[in-house]
Amino acid sequence: MNGRRNMSSHKKSTKMPKAQDKSAQAAQANMCLKQASDNVASSDAESPGTNMDSEGIIKAINDLKTALKGDNAKLQQNIDHLGHEINGKLDNIATEVQGLTERVDEAEARVHQVETWAKEATEALCFCIEQQRRTQLKVLDLESRSRRNNVRVFGVPEGTEGNSTTQYIETFLRSQLQLPEDLDLKIQRAHRTLATKPPPDSPPRAIIVNFLEFSTKKKILREVWKKGKIQVGSSIIHFDHDYAPQIVKKRREYNVIKKALKAKGIRFQTPFTNMRIHWESGTRTYASAREAYNELKRRGIQSEEPVTADGGSRAEWSLRELLGWRPADSSGAAVAQRAKSKLQDFQRSIVE
DSSP, X not given: OHHHHHHHHHHHHHHHHHHHHHHHHHHHHHHHHHHHHHXXXXXXXXXXXXXXXXXXXXXXXXXXXXXXXXXHHHHHHHHHHHHHHHHXXXXXXXXXXXXXXXXXXXXXXXXXXXXXXXXXXXXXXHHHHHHHHHXXXXXXXXXHHHTTTEEEEEOOOTTTTTTOHHHHHHHHHHHHSOOOTTOOOOEEEEEEOSSOOOOTTSOOOOEEEEESOHHHHHHHHHHHHHHOOEEETTEEEEEEEOOOHHHHHHHHTTHHHHHHHHHHTOOEEOOTTOEEEEETTEEEEESSHHHHHHHHHHTTOOXXXXXXXOHHHHHHHHHHHHTTSOOOOOSHHHHHHHHHHHHHHHHHHHHO
């Protein structure tokens, strides 16, 4: 029993200090308030002028509070008005940005369409150029075959053929070349080129001779080249195949190469559009004047650079160069990436 009493008394003793502390604090606070009121009362009793000053100060403070409340109200009103105005402007900006975004999307779609069309049109043009080149080669082959039995005679003075060019050419060939008596030349026609008659001091027009058989033409040219130089009076007569204008233009590209080879005493031939050069190390054939020029340059032979003209290839090359760009990706991620790259470039330019 005694033990239980001691334990209960111990618990009560542990609770008592907390209550005592609270009561002590409350008493101390009341005492402080009482002393403060006594001091105020005594100070009011001792100095009535000071009391009046306090009332004026309190009134001024109250007036200041009233003025501040009014100013705060006006300030709050201005802030609210400014907020509404800013919100309105932001709404307008958002609307304009939305409109600009739509316009940019539309412009990018149109640019993508134009880029796609340009790519397809360029491919179509290149295809047409290739087809035109192939067709032109076929037409050139047909024209060359139609001229296969023709021979061109250069250097015959104007008017010497008289009234019959065919009879003049047959007589001329039999008198200048060693031809069998029983050989029938079978000349179908012979006439001057269809250009206008040149002035007396200009080179005469060439005479085109058409043989019925290619073998006869081949025999005539073989005898002409075997004899070498044919001269009638003061005129030197030359014989050659009747090439198409494009072939003639292609063969003229070799003129500067021929000039350089003649200066060096190097033998060469120009079969059709090729050039065959007889070097000391062997014979080589070149398919273009540019290729032959590069070979001369490599061997240290000075020559003028040939002027070549290939309009179709040049046009196709230009179109292919235009295809160096590729159509831009119009997806959202690609647009965002391009915009990010541009912003980064702009920031770098500002920092620099």
